[in-house]
Amino acid sequence: DSGVTQTPKHLITATGQRVTLRCSPRSGDLSVYWYQQSLDQGLQFLIQYYNGEERAKGNILERFSAQQFPDLHSELNLSSLELGDSALYFCASSVISPTLSHEAFFGQGTRLTVV
């Protein structure tokens, strides 16, 4: 158990809909990352938050947004869903050390299926 909790584990929804994925980081971790993993694209970085503030942005679509709340949990919102958005969505948390060792601990993921 990594200590990172993601809900729901599975989600099936129709095209055009909007969903929210939730992540609770490990106790004490200030940084939260969201990744998308599909069969042909590997693990793609979407966005990172650190202590409530957006820290870095990857290949995140404009239809997707995220936020980190004061209690450090994070939500990833996916809207106007398309078939191609079907993927595993992972949340990870870490503490950024002074040596810049960014060790990430992953949740078990949310498998999103858009039909």
Added chain:
Amino acid sequence: TQLLEQSPQFLSIQEGENLTVYCNSSSVFSSLQWYRQEPGEGPVLLVTVVTGGEVKKLKRLTFQFGDARKDSSLHITAAQPGDTGLYLCAGAFVGLGSQGNLIFGKGTKLSVKP
């Protein structure tokens, strides 16, 4: 664009064989991690390397960080079926803009047959 290339993409071997997978980039890493992922699960951290030339051993797994901190390798000795999984390397890059996020390679899918 900072890229991490892993090779081979797929590897199928018999139990007891040795193997090496590689992770390469044209950029310098401030640190590099190796993860193992099983189907339907999140990646699990195996090791972090920080110093150029560093070698770390984890039972039958040996991790090496290149002197220039641009590449890394994972060597497994006497592979077992339990080693089956997707092996991912991830790097945090030196310089502005890394901001703490990790860049992942696409992974090496290892299958060890009994």
